[in-house]
Amino acid sequence: MADVDSERWLVIDGRRWRRTDPSLPAELVAALKSHLGRGRSAVGAAKRRADDDAVAAARERVGLAKHGLGERGPYWWDEPEADRLARAEDALRRLDELDAG
Known part of the structure; x- marks a missing residue:
């Protein structure tokens, strides 16, 4: 079980963080x-400006990226690989749309 856990979780200072879905293509992960x-950078910049709306928008982007990577939302190891890939591709599409304006 320890091997499976180490594939699913990263432990830092006793806190567990879900790892990125290893089935996702490298270019999609990148x-x-x-x-x-x-x-994350935008969250910090918005906090320094005390811009609550910008903090919320930046956190939404962080959440979208983390969902796409499988680090939030349903456990990636409980889902079919095709669903995981579709979620990641959808998250990237939505993030790219946010960049486009």
Whole structure:
């Protein structure tokens, strides 16, 4: 069971964090992680400006990226691979649409 747990969870300072779905294609993961990083950066910038609306919008982007990566939402290991891929592709499409304006 420890091997399965180590594939599903990353433990840092005693806290468990869900790992990225390993079945997702590398280029899809890279695109989602790029959005995730930019979203996290935007959260920090909005907090420094005390802009609550921008914080909320940036957190929404972070959440979308994390759902796409399988790090939030349904446990990826309980879902068919095709559903997981569709969720990731949908999240990336929605994030790209947010960038487009």
